[in-house]
Amino acid sequence: MLTINSRIRDYEVHYHETLEFVSLLKQNPEYHWVIDKNVWELYSPRIFRDLDQAKVILFPIDEERKTLVGVQEIYDRLIEKKARRNTVLICVGGGILQDITGFVASTLFRGLEWVLVPTTLLAQADSCIGGKTSLNYKVFKNLLGTFYPPSRVLVCPSFLLTLNDIDFYSGLGEVLKLHLMGGENKVKELAGMLPGIEQKNPRALMTTIQSSHEIKYSYMREDEFDKGKRNLLNFGHCFGHALESSSRFAIPHGQAVILGILLANTVALTRGLMSEKKQNMIAEKLLLPALSVKLEREYFSQQPVVEAMKKDKKRIGEGLALVMMKNEYEMIQVNDLATAEVSIALDTIAGWLEQRGKFRTGDNLVFP
Numbered sequence: 233m234l235t236i237n238s239r240i241r242d243y244e245v246h247y248h249e250t251l252e253f254v255s256l257l258k259q260n261p262e263y264h265w266v267i268d269k270n271v272w273e274l275y276s277p278r279i280f281r282d283l284d285q286a287k288v289i290l291f292p293i294d295e296e297r298k299t300l301v302g303v304q305e306i307y308d309r310l311i312e313k314k315a316r317r318n319t320v321l322i323c324v325g326g327g328i329l330q331d332i333t334g335f336v337a338s339t340l341f342r343g344l345e346w347v348l349v350p351t352t353l354l355a356q357a358d359s360c361i362g363g364k365t366s367l368n369y370k371v372f373k374n375l376l377g378t379f380y381p382p383s384r385v386l387v388c389p390s391f392l393l394t395l396n397d398i399d400f401y402s403g404l405g406e407v408l409k410l411h412l413m414g415g416e417n418k419v420k421e422l423a424g425m426l427p428g429i430e431q432k433n434p435r436a437l438m439t440t441i442q443s444s445h446e447i448k449y450s451y452m453r454e455d456e457f458d459k460g461k462r463n464l465l466n467f468g469h470c471f472g473h474a475l476e477s478s479s480r481f482a483i484p485h486g487q488a489v490i491l492g493i494l495l496a497n498t499v500a501l502t503r504g505l506m507s508e509k510k511q512n513m514i515a516e517k518l519l520l521p522a523l524s525v526k527l528e529r530e531y532f533s534q535q536p537v538v539e540a541m542k543k544d545k546k547r548i549g550e551g552l553a554l555v556m557m558k559n560e561y562e563m564i565q566v567n568d569l570a571t572a573e574v575s576i577a578l579d580t581i582a583g584w585l586e587q588r589g590k591f592r593t594g595d596n597l598v599f600p
């Protein structure tokens with residue numbers, strides 16, 4: 233178990249090897265369940281069979297519904313179901329459902345208690361700790377949000393056995409980011425563990441998830457509300473969010489983070505902060521094998537990417553903001569990134585990816 237100290241409420245992360253913990257949750261009459269529809273379909277015979285249907289909201293997942301529209305739908309359903317101030321929401325799903333349910337919990341009746349059961353690799357390894365809730369607004373990713381941690385997080389890697397490759401490798405993007413931020417030993421540990429992770433070996437998954445939490449917590453501990461050190465967790469996200477926008481969310485979040493790290497490292501190389509050797513090692517050994525999505529050249533067009541980066545909510549100066557890694561796995565944020573640097577990085581990485589067959593071609597229009 234890991235206890236996370238928060239100025240809003242301290243909360244515990246529990247790690248479970250099997251899905252049996254769900255039966256205990258089912259006994260509390262004040263619980264209202266918000267469940268990812270896909271998870272429901274996959275798991276209802278096994279774990280949700282005897283749930284009181286009057287207490288269940290099934291939510292079909294779509295980044296386009298991680299908006300006020302999705303939130304309103306859940307408010308309406310909860311009011312219909314006579315939820316009260318002592319209602320506890322149990323969210324069972326990935327990062328999208330977590331963001332929506334957390335937002336609902338933080339606003340309905342001025343705050344409801346909620347419990348989080350993350351079911352994707354991204355949600356288990358990364359988003360389930362940190363207490364952020366987020367909604368997309370118009371074309372802007374995660375523009376609205378609150379800090380509102382659940383009272384408990386229950387992590388069980390068994391859920392990951394049913395995750396498809398795209399979502400699994402998307403989660404791996406955040407895992408890679410965190411381990412790079414954890415320093416050389418964490419990178420080595422992860423590199424050794426990758427074959428086990430890809431085979432969804434339960435022990436490898438559990439170790440990697442716990443290690444991801446340890447690293448993320450080390451960045452959040454003294455900066456819960458994103459005023460300084462926690463901003464560094466935006467590594468891979470400055471370019472990553474912009475690529476999600478330029479691809480109209482065709483690139484899954486964690487895959488965009490991988491591309492974002494490749495781009496940030498290219499800028500670091502050009503600025504003399506990282507050696508070519510280190511950049512190549514990270515790109516070829518860690519990032520490229522985890523890049524499963526097929527890309528379009530237009531996602532890397534300068535104009536939409538720069539426009540999206542200008543709207544980055546973490547930007548403070550006149551220039552663009554970028555979190556980068558130096559040679560020795562030391563993280564820094566700069567606020568003077570120039571449009572010309574973005575352009576060069578986009579062209580360099582697009583060319584590099586093209587050579588490695590990462591772009592769609594006529595006969596390759598679906599995910600591998």
Ligand SMILES: NC(=O)c1ccc[n+]([C@@H]2O[C@H](COP(=O)([O-])OP(=O)(O)OC[C@H]3O[C@@H](n4cnc5c(N)ncnc54)[C@H](O)[C@@H]3O)[C@@H](O)[C@H]2O)c1
Pocket residue numbers: 268269270271274293294295298325326327328329331351352353354355358359360361362363364365366374391392393394395396399402403485486
């Ligand atoms: N709040 C935060 O701190 C934070 C941090 C990182 C990312 N995020 C957000 O998380 C979102 C991405 O989350 P995600 O990658 O978990 O995606 P997701 O929630 O969209 O889930 C991906 C897909 O997997 C399905 N799924 C979920 N669990 C499954 C299971 N066990 N088996 C089979 N299918 C399953 C879902 O139905 C969905 O189709 C983004 O919107 C991102 O902005 C939030």
Ligand SMILES: [Zn+2]
Pocket residue numbers: 406469485489
């Ligand atoms: Zn992320």
